Amino acid sequence: MNSEPLIPIWEAYLVAVEALKVSKRVVTFSNKAKQALHSLDDNEAEMSKRICFEKHKLGLNLLNRCTVIDQVTDLTLINSSKVIDDLFVLSLWATFERYLIDFFQVKGEKIREILPSDLAEVYYEHLSREIEYWKPMEILDLLKRSLFKGNEQLIELAKDILKYRNWVAHGRNLFMLKQG
Amino acid sequence: MDIEFERLENEAVRDTIRLYLERVEQLYTPIKQWLTTENLVIVSSRVSTIERQAIYKVTQLTVKTPEEETLAEIKATSSKVIVGEGLIEIEGWFGKETLVYMTDGGPQIMKPSRNDRSKQVRVQMYKGIDIDGWYWIENSRRRRMHLVDQALFLELITFVSDYEF
Numbered sequence: 001m002n003s004e005p006l007i008p009i010w011e012a013y014l015v016a017v018e019a020l021k022v023s024k025r026v027v028t029f030s031n032k033a034k035q036a037l038h039s040l041d042d043n044e045a046e047m048s049k050r051i052c053f054e055k056h057k058l059g060l061n062l063l064n065r066c067t068v069i070d071q072v073t074d075l076t077l078i079n080s081s082k083v084i085d086d087l088f089v090l091s092l093w094a095t096f097e098r099y100l101i102d103f104f105q106v107k108g109e110k111i112r113e114i115l116p117s118d119l120a121e122v123y124y125e126h127l128s129r130e131i132e133y134w135k136p137m138e139i140l141d142l143l144k145r146s147l148f149k150g151n152e153q154l155i156e157l158a159k160d161i162l163k164y165r166n167w168v169a170h171g172r173n174l175f176m177l178k179q180g
Numbered sequence: 181m182d183i184e185f186e187r188l189e190n191e192a193v194r195d196t197i198r199l200y201l202e203r204v205e206q207l208y209t210p211i212k213q214w215l216t217t218e219n220l221v222i223v224s225s226r227v228s229t230i231e232r233q234a235i236y237k238v239t240q241l242t243v244k245t246p247e248e249e250t251l252a253e254i255k256a257t258s259s260k261v262i263v264g265e266g267l268i269e270i271e272g273w274f275g276k277e278t279l280v281y282m283t284d285g286g287p288q289i290m291k292p293s294r295n296d297r298s299k300q301v302r303v304q305m306y307k308g309i310d311i312d313g314w315y316w317i318e319n320s321r322r323r324r325m326h327l328v329d330q331a332l333f334l335e336l337i338t339f340v341s342d343y344e345f
């Protein structure tokens with residue numbers, strides 16, 4: 001079982017955020033190059049004209065076959081960032097929950113050793129399926145009373161994160177009054 | 181301080197938000213000075229902040245160059261945050277940076293002591309929190325925070341806008 005399952009998700013998030021930043025720079029570069037070319041004076045030095053053309057060509061190449069990024073407004077970009085943030089909150093929590101459930105299913109494998117052996121396999125299968133549907137809040141409470149004695153505030157932090165995740169998952173429901 | 185609430189889940193939240201907005205104002209004062217010394221223009225406006233437990237109006241600072249180009253918007257976005265006590269977001273066309281209000285050295289966790297692995301010691305989760313105030317997280321994996329001062333703040337404006345001072 002991977003002991004650091006959140007790392008690849010976090011890295012993917014950093015990549016996505018930075019990719020958006022670089023794209024914005026490229027679009028700005030390309031637009032400036034286009035403007036510079038259009039406002040070129042015939043009397044400019046040959047070298048300046050060459051540089052202008054090359055920059056314009058570079059801009060076009062960088063955005064070749066990209067039909068969305070150079071048309072978006074700043075507002076669309078800001079909204080895209082927010083959507084990406086929300087998606088990663090959901091993805092991080094899903095990965096974390098998967099990790100917890102896997103942990104309990106693996107610990108539950110001891111059941112396979114009970115007697116009679118006829119019962120063992122069927123019992124384990126049923127238990128495993130049930131664990132898949134354990135409520136996240138209850139799993140956290142279970143951990144709080146056992147492995148996290150002395151560090152209960154970490155479980156409380158996790159619960160806060162779960163509440164935030166639930167709010168995001170429900171479309172940032174403005175009327176969500178329940179705490180859980 | 182009178183707060184314009186559009187929605188409020190319960191009264192306990194009101195006090196939290198009041199304290200949060202006071203702390204935001206405490207940072208806005210030096211921010212305005214720092215930006216003015218750099219010849220940048222600050223425009224205040226009122227916008228809504230939407231949280232799970234309340235919707236209320238806050239002051240947003242828009243930072244512009246003398247040529248009217250918008251560099252960044254500074255806004256109080258959240259009174260409740262996982263490891264601290266409130267967020268201020270600085271957002272520009274190039275990116276977004278977040279400031280967190282930290283108190284009492286920040287959250288602590290129990291870890292096995294380096295000298296004796298069977299004993300537990302209490303350590304701070306984040307390095308660099310000496311006084312209560314607004315901090316920037318340099319790198320959430322390295323867990324280091326920096327108190328916001330003029331140099332750091334101007335760097336953050338550059339981070340979000342590509343503007344060179």
